[in-house]
Amino acid sequence: MNILLVGSGGREHALAWKIAQSPLVRRLVIAPGNPGMETLGELRPMKVTDADGLCALAREIKADLVVVGPETALEAGLADRLATAGIPCFGPTAKAAQLETSKAFSKAFMERHEIPTAxxxxxxxxxxxxxxxxxxxxxxxxxxxxxxxxxxxxxxxxxxxxxxxxxxxxxxxxxxxxxxxxxxEFMDGEEGSLFAVCDGQRAVLLGGAQDHKRAYDGDLGPNTGGMGSYSPAPVFTPELVEAADRLIVQPVVAAMAAEGMPYRGVLYAGLMATGDGPKVVEFNARFGDPECQVLMMRLDGDIVPLLLACARGDLTRAPMPAFSPDTVICVVLAASGYPDSPLEGSIIRGAEQDFGPHVQVFHAGTRRRPDRQLAAAGGRVLNVCARGKDIAEARERAYAAVKKIDWPSGFHRTDIGWRALERDSGGN
CATH class of the missing domain: 3.30.1490.20 (ATP-grasp fold, A domain)
Structure with missing residues (x-):
């Protein structure tokens, strides 16, 4: 198979890492990609919002599947262009992606279909x-x-x-x-991210993760795109997951199809576990970032048949996803000044060393200088991910890897996974 992956962040690096492991893949092209993906596929310098150009690239490489990472590409109508060209796309149309791209649309949709939300x-x-x-x-x-x-x-x-x-x-x-x-209205409870893959008619749960939105330790500071994550998330009890699937995920997919906007791709449901059950905080029309990174490291088996089945509109042909019982944690290294005015251009050393079998470092905002040194080129720059038998072991491995990276201009939270760790220690 020839696959085109669209995007350049940590989410796309994790997807490329997982897709490249598939024996079905003959050629992987990534547009535009980043330095961390250089060994995984061919990089093409294109804008993710250039729907026409990306569609032409998919034709050029005779893509059997296009996997869309960022929401901006969906909003630009990339899935629509690919549908016209007859190329399978893992990612919803611009109309269906309004579940994320317009909060007003999303809230009105939930109100119409009695989906629990604030x-x-x-x-x-x-x-x-x-x-x-x-x-x-x-x-x-x-x-x-x-x-x-x-x-x-x-x-x-x-x-x-x-x-x-x-x-x-x-x-x-x-x-x-x-x-x-x-x-x-403010919803009181604990928030988590639940993921499902959808083929336009059906949805299959992928499991959950929990991220940390605030910039600093103790959940202080401004909201960011996410400073870390871990999976599994203890907030997602079997009872909560069953209720979320029955009251939210399945009704949303059915209602989108009924309204003429069949949803194909991944549905990210940001949920609040309230005293009245799960309620929707927000929907995303793509894998979360940095939640995708921990999900890809826990996912057992080949992801490509699952992505292709969604794109072709028939999940019944794909094996059901299976996940390792291990815990995976992601620590985001961000540039000084993030999220408001991140400092760009500083040199990063040690990020591309071999950290061992339990650690993966995904690039989120990096560039290669003319002298081949790695430099910061964004707000969230690196995702240091580690797996372990439990949250404590995963955290220990992740933070040990962080210490090996020489980047004085970066910062990170030191308390990623604190809720899960507190649960494991009995709240002491």
Missing amino acids: GFGVYERLHEARQALSVFKPPYVIKADGLAAGKGVAISPTRRDAEAEIERMLGGRFGTAGARVVIE
Whole structure:
């Protein structure tokens, strides 16, 4: 098989790493890729939003399958272009991807189909949004409607903070993504990410992970795209997973098909485990980042038949996914100043050494200098992932690997997986 993988981040590096292990793969082309993927496939320097160009590339390499990593490519209509060309695509159409690309669409969809989620309102005018705060109780959850690279959510403890955040969003902080804001009721509980692969009619659960959104230890600091993750996530008890599948995942896939937007690809359901059962925080139309990294390291067997079956619209032809009982943890190394003003260009040493069989380092935001040295080229730069028999062993291996990387301009959280570790130690 010839496969085209679209994307350049840590999520795509993890997917490339897993896809490249398949005996079915004859040729893997990655557009645009990053230095960490150089040994896994052929890199092509293309923009992920160039749907026409990527479709032409898929034709050029006679792709049997295109795997779309980032949400921006989905929003640009890449899956639609590929469908017209008759090329199987793992990733939903632009209309179906609105579950992620428009929070207003997603909330209205859930309301129509009685999918459990937080109460909400959608506003385009500043004075209306300010007035609407009277309906909600603090803390206030404010979200930009469109894509904001994981940073378009604010939890404001006071009304004054909420008003300031609304003003920033509607005032252009996130460009057109903030032309509308969604205000939601605050849901109290523990959050996790549940994943399912979908073929337009059916959905099969892939399991769950938990990430850490805040920049600093103790869940402090600004929201980011994710500073670390681990899987399995203890918050996903068998009872919670069953309820989420029955009340959320299966109804969403059925409703999308009924509305003429059959969903093919991975459905990421960000869930809150509340006293009333699981409720949707948000949907993503792609693998999470950095959750994808830990899922790929736990996934046993060949991923390619699963991706192809979804793209072709028939999951009944694919073997059911199986996961290792091991725990995998991911520690994100980010550039100083992230998420607001990350410092780019600093040299990274030691990231490409052999860390042993239990550790993988995925590149999320790197570039190769003319002298072949590795340099930072983004906010989240490296994903140090390790597996172990439990969360304690996985953490020990991951942080031992982090210490071997020489990058003075980077920072990381030192408490990734603390909830799971606390559970394992009995809360002591």
